[in-house]
Amino acid sequence: MKLYLSLILLLPLMGSAVNAVVGRYLPRRASELLACGVIWGAFVSSLFTAFAYRGAMRVDLIDWLSAFDFQAPVSLYLDPLSLVMIVMITFVCALIHTYSVAYMADEEDYVRYFALLNLFVFAMLVLVLAENLPLLYLGWEGVGFCSYGLIGFWYSDEANATAGRKAFIVTRIGDTAFGIAIVWMFKLLGTVSITALNGMGSTLPMAAITGLGLLLLIGAMGKSAQMPLMVWLPDAMAGPTPVSALIHAATMVTAGVYLLARMFPLISPSATAMAAIAVTGGVTAFYAATCAMAQRDLKRALAYSTISQIGYMMLGVGAGAVTAATFHLLVHAFFKALLFLGAGCVIAAMHHEQDMFRMGGLAKRLPLTFWPFLAGSACLAGIPLTGGFFSKDSILAAVWLKGGALYGGLCFLGLLTALLTSIYTFRMIYIVFGGEESPGKHCESAHGGCAVPRLMDGILIPLALLGIFGGLINLPSYIGAGWLGGFFATMPGGQGIEASHSLEISLQVLAGLLALTGLGIAHYRYGGDRRREVIAAGQGDATGFEAFFLNGWRFDDLYRIIFIRPFEALAVFFWQKIDEGMIDDSLDRLASVIGRSGEGLGAWTSGRVSVYIVSFAAGAALLIAYLAWTIS
Amino acid sequence: MEQIFFYILAAVVVIATLMAITARHTVHAIIYLATSFFALAAIFYLLGAPLVAVFEVIIYAGAIMVLFLFVIMMLDTGKWEKAHGPTFAQWWPALLLGVITFGAMFALFTVKTPESLAGWSYIDARQFSLILFKRYGVAVEVISLQLLFALVGALYLGRRKKQ
Amino acid sequence: MIVPLTHVLILAGIIFLMGLSCAIAWRSNLIMILIGIEIMLNAAMLAFVGGGAYWKLVDGQVFSLVIMALTSSEVSLALSMVVYLHRRKRTVNSDEFSAMKG
Numbered sequence: 001m002k003l004y005l006s007l008i009l010l011l012p013l014m015g016s017a018v019n020a021v022v023g024r025y026l027p028r029r030a031s032e033l034l035a036c037g038v039i040w041g042a043f044v045s046s047l048f049t050a051f052a053y054r055g056a057m058r059v060d061l062i063d064w065l066s067a068f069d070f071q072a073p074v075s076l077y078l079d080p081l082s083l084v085m086i087v088m089i090t091f092v093c094a095l096i097h098t099y100s101v102a103y104m105a106d107e108e109d110y111v112r113y114f115a116l117l118n119l120f121v122f123a124m125l126v127l128v129l130a131e132n133l134p135l136l137y138l139g140w141e142g143v144g145f146c147s148y149g150l151i152g153f154w155y156s157d158e159a160n161a162t163a164g165r166k167a168f169i170v171t172r173i174g175d176t177a178f179g180i181a182i183v184w185m186f187k188l189l190g191t192v193s194i195t196a197l198n199g200m201g202s203t204l205p206m207a208a209i210t211g212l213g214l215l216l217l218i219g220a221m222g223k224s225a226q227m228p229l230m231v232w233l234p235d236a237m238a239g240p241t242p243v244s245a246l247i248h249a250a251t252m253v254t255a256g257v258y259l260l261a262r263m264f265p266l267i268s269p270s271a272t273a274m275a276a277i278a279v280t281g282g283v284t285a286f287y288a289a290t291c292a293m294a295q296r297d298l299k300r301a302l303a304y305s306t307i308s309q310i311g312y313m314m315l316g317v318g319a320g321a322v323t324a325a326t327f328h329l330l331v332h333a334f335f336k337a338l339l340f341l342g343a344g345c346v347i348a349a350m351h352h353e354q355d356m357f358r359m360g361g362l363a364k365r366l367p368l369t370f371w372p373f374l375a376g377s378a379c380l381a382g383i384p385l386t387g388g389f390f391s392k393d394s395i396l397a398a399v400w401l402k403g404g405a406l407y408g409g410l411c412f413l414g415l416l417t418a419l420l421t422s423i424y425t426f427r428m429i430y431i432v433f434g435g436e437e438s439p440g441k442h443c444e445s446a447h448g449g450c451a452v453p454r455l456m457d458g459i460l461i462p463l464a465l466l467g468i469f470g471g472l473i474n475l476p477s478y479i480g481a482g483w484l485g486g487f488f489a490t491m492p493g494g495q496g497i498e499a500s501h502s503l504e505i506s507l508q509v510l511a512g513l514l515a516l517t518g519l520g521i522a523h524y525r526y527g528g529d530r531r532r533e534v535i536a537a538g539q540g541d542a543t544g545f546e547a548f549f550l551n552g553w554r555f556d557d558l559y560r561i562i563f564i565r566p567f568e569a570l571a572v573f574f575w576q577k578i579d580e581g582m583i584d585d586s587l588d589r590l591a592s593v594i595g596r597s598g599e600g601l602g603a604w605t606s607g608r609v610s611v612y613i614v615s616f617a618a619g620a621a622l623l624i625a626y627l628a629w630t631i632s
Numbered sequence: 633m634e635q636i637f638f639y640i641l642a643a644v645v646v647i648a649t650l651m652a653i654t655a656r657h658t659v660h661a662i663i664y665l666a667t668s669f670f671a672l673a674a675i676f677y678l679l680g681a682p683l684v685a686v687f688e689v690i691i692y693a694g695a696i697m698v699l700f701l702f703v704i705m706m707l708d709t710g711k712w713e714k715a716h717g718p719t720f721a722q723w724w725p726a727l728l729l730g731v732i733t734f735g736a737m738f739a740l741f742t743v744k745t746p747e748s749l750a751g752w753s754y755i756d757a758r759q760f761s762l763i764l765f766k767r768y769g770v771a772v773e774v775i776s777l778q779l780l781f782a783l784v785g786a787l788y789l790g791r792r793k794k795q
Numbered sequence: 796m797i798v799p800l801t802h803v804l805i806l807a808g809i810i811f812l813m814g815l816s817c818a819i820a821w822r823s824n825l826i827m828i829l830i831g832i833e834i835m836l837n838a839a840m841l842a843f844v845g846g847g848a849y850w851k852l853v854d855g856q857v858f859s860l861v862i863m864a865l866t867s868s869e870v871s872l873a874l875s876m877v878v879y880l881h882r883r884k885r886t887v888n889s890d891e892f893s894a895m896k897g
Contacts, residue, residue, distance in 0.1 A: 606893060606896055607892075607894060607895040607896030608889065608893045609822065609825075609828070609889040609890075609892070610822035610889055610890055613818060613819055613828065614725050614729075614819055614822065617725075617726075617729045617733075617815060617818070617819050618729055620729075620733065621729045621732040624732075624733055624736040624737060624740075625733075627736065627740065628735075628736035628737070628739040628740050629736075631739075631740060631743060632739050632740075635797050638797055638798050638802075639798075645806070645810065646806075646809055646810070646813075649810060649813045649834060650813060652817070652830070652834075653813055653814075653816060653821075653830075653831070653834075658826050658827065658830075661827070665833070665834070669837070672837060672841065675806075676841075676844055678797060679797075679803070679844050679845055679848040680848045681844045681848065681855075681856045683856065683860075684844055684856050684859050684860065687863055688840075688863070691863055692833075692837070692863060692866075695867060696833070696866065696870050699870060699871065699874060700829075700830070700870075703826070703874045703877060703878060706878065707877070707878065707881045707887060709826075709886075709887055718820045718823075722819075722820050722822070722823075723820045725819055726815070726816040726818075726819035727816060729815065729819060730812040730815050730816045731812075733811075733812065733815060734809070734811070734812040737804075737808045737811075738805065738808060741801055741805060741808070742801060753796075753848065755853055755856065759853060760853055760856060760857075763853040763857060764853075764857050764860070767854075767857075768857055768861075771857075771861060775861060775864045775865070778864075778865065779864065779867075779868050781868070782867075782868030782869070783871070785872050785875070786871045786872055786874075786875040789875040789876055789878070789879050790878055790879070
């Protein structure tokens with residue numbers, strides 16, 4: 001077991017290091033093969049780990065930090081949650097690495113790309129497998145750094161570098177709260193080991209638990225792009241599409257949810273913290289769904305949809321259903337990665353055109369891309385019997401069962417958001433793939449035609465299958481025992497919800513109806529001839545409500561007014577008044593004072609004998625007087 | 633008896649010097665000064681230094697003051713009636729510093745009052761020259777050299793340039 | 796000695812004081828400065844002679860002779876410089892010659 005876990009961690013790290021150091025001197029195929037091979041190797045290792053799994057265990061590798069009673073060795077904790085996470089992460093990452101080989105075929109700087117991608121996988125696996133919080137923080141920061149490097153991959157365009165920086169800085173706010181929580185926990189309980197912390201939660205006063213829960217929530221907010229720290233994710237689409245698929249759909253943004261699920265036994269006694277988590281998730285889901293309905297850029301629409309779905313996961317954790325949240329996390333990873341990779345296929349075929357309103361007629365042109373994309377969209381919208389349907393529904397059931405006015409309101413909000421999700425998903429489908437050929441792009445005349453490399457299309461297929469049949473992981477109790485629920489039951493806090501069959505069925509019928517209604521609305525607004533009208537109407541700039549949703553409820557402008565402008569004003573003040581005015585000028589003034597006093601003294605040498613005579617006599621008088629004084 | 637002479641001569645010296653430093657015309661100052669030098673020479677004689685007294689009259693009052701007179705008359709320094717002496721603004725530093733210096737010196741002189749030896753001693757020319765040329769022979773040679781330098785320098789500085 | 800040494804020294808001090816005042820008060824007239832210097836040197840000579848008389852030594856007188864010799868050479872050089880300066884600017888006002896300013 002130790003061997004498998006070490007391999008899981010070391011293979012991506014080694015791939016990254018080798019690529020970073022000697023990747024430039026290897027032939028291109030060798031470097032790519034190395035990068036993909038290590039991830040497939042990690043996947044195989046994780047499969048071996050899964051087969052050899054016998055129960056929760058802790059594996060100590062080496063000592064890392066140790067001073068007095070602060071102990072943080074490199075030790076890994078394998079339990080159902082981390083096991084399913086590493087299998088999912090390694091599989092999805094391996095697929096995306098292979099996809100990247102074809103997507104970045106024209107890119108000169110592929111070595112940096114693959115090195116960062118491998119390093120990211122390593123950091124994410126460390127995050128998931130960590131047994132103590134400092135190690136988790138190491139992985140947390142590692143994925144943040146790789147995300148920054150990959151978002152700003154094409155850094156020669158300043159907008160991309162700015163997007164990377166924005167992501168880093170916004171998540172940093174969350175990281176600070178997380179760091180404070182770690183230190184506070186160490187101060188309260190004297191340990192930073194997750195298993196120990198989860199066991200000692202009952203010894204703390206409620207106020208401390210609430211405080212810790214809120215700090216961890218802020219940390220998760222930053223990493224998982226929840227309100228109010230969600231502003232970085234839409235801009236992060238400046239990176240290459242496989243990066244968006246990997247980091248901002250499947251793995252990094254789920255790290256926040258993972259953290260909360262991990263520390264669930266510690267923070268769950270506090271109803272306030274749980275309510276805060278649930279409210280954050282619910283409101284963010286609604287917010288992002290409304291924004292996604294007005295987007296014109298394909299990737300931005302998918303980014304907002306990611307924010308919305310992670311809101312669902314947070315809602316699940318806040319309602320106490322870790323199993324449901326993890327279920328949705330897994331299925332979401334599959335179909336969101338599928339959607340992003342499909343979008344990458346479309347964008348590559350349209351020669352890096354990302355505006356939806358300039359696309360069209362692709363259902364006939366790119367059938368191998370269209371059908372998997374449709375499957376993913378069905379999962380996202382929650383069409384009955386897809387994986388997305390079951391997972392979203394289990395979350396809503398858990399929220400409903402929690403009871404109380406707050407959770408009832410959140411359940412209603414979640415259902416409304418499901419409707420909006422369905423609408424914007426099929427809006428996307430109709431605008432991008434529907435209709436005839438868009439007049440803006442003539443594929444025949446373009447170089448290379450509108451073709452998608454075979455490899456890229458091929459990767460979509462396993463993801464589509466996993467998305468559609470993902471519901472099998474955790475079927476609701478009236479069909480068969482949920483495998484995931486049973487697996488998680490051994491974990492503290494992983495107990496599934498016990499709902500009556502009738503409640504489950506009615507809720508599922510309701511959700512399914514909402515999804516189909518959304519499909520209908522979208523077809524009504526965007527299908528067939530109406531599509532042309534919509535596209536023609538959308539040629540100008542957006543106004544009114546649409547502009548409000550298009551700009552993400554204008555949160556960027558709000559933050560600019562509240563934080564950035566005062567900060568810049570403060571910086572200018574410190575620069576001009578204090579740095580130049582006080583510090584520099586004080587030195588200048590000191591120098592000029594000395595200069596002027598020197599000039600004043602220099603006026604003594606007037607060249608006139610009369611002045612010298614008086615000075616001479618004064619000096620002599622002084623000397624003789626001093627002599628007389630000392631002698632007498 | 634000699635004591636009274638000393639104090640009278642001392643008064644003469646002081647008054648003459650006082651007139652010399654407050655005279656408006658330089659020539660008047662020189663004349664007053666010559667008077668004071670004569671009285672000083674007499675004091676030297678009373679203190680048992682006849683040779684120094686003689687030299688004082690011959691060299692100091694005779695040569696140096698006359699040299700001053702030559703130069704003053706050679707230079708045309710304007711009408712002396714129209715010249716004004718130093719104003720009070722020029723006098724006060726002089727008085728202040730002079731009083732401080734004198735006060736300090738007075739304090740030094742009267743720290744120990746040495747007892748005065750009675751009698752009048754006298755060092756004649758023979759004794760004087762013996763000591764001068766035997767003990768201070770090198771000093772004499774050096775001084776004569778120095779006089780030569782001064783002569784050469786004065787000749788050079790005072791020459792007329794050829795037009 | 797006919798008078799106490801202190802009295803001789805006080806007389807020398809008074810003469811010195813007057814010479815110093817002359818040099819400072821007349822500091823704008825080159826010739827009066829030189830006169831003040833002469834007076835001060837005389838006071839020094841008086842002090843030397845008085846000391847020599849008190850201790851019955853010849854050296855006091857020898858040194859006043861040395862002072863006299865040096866004074867004469869100094870005066871001749873100083874006066875020739877005054878003549879030279881007068882030829883340059885037709886004045887003996889010492890404030891006129893401030894080319895060494897600064």
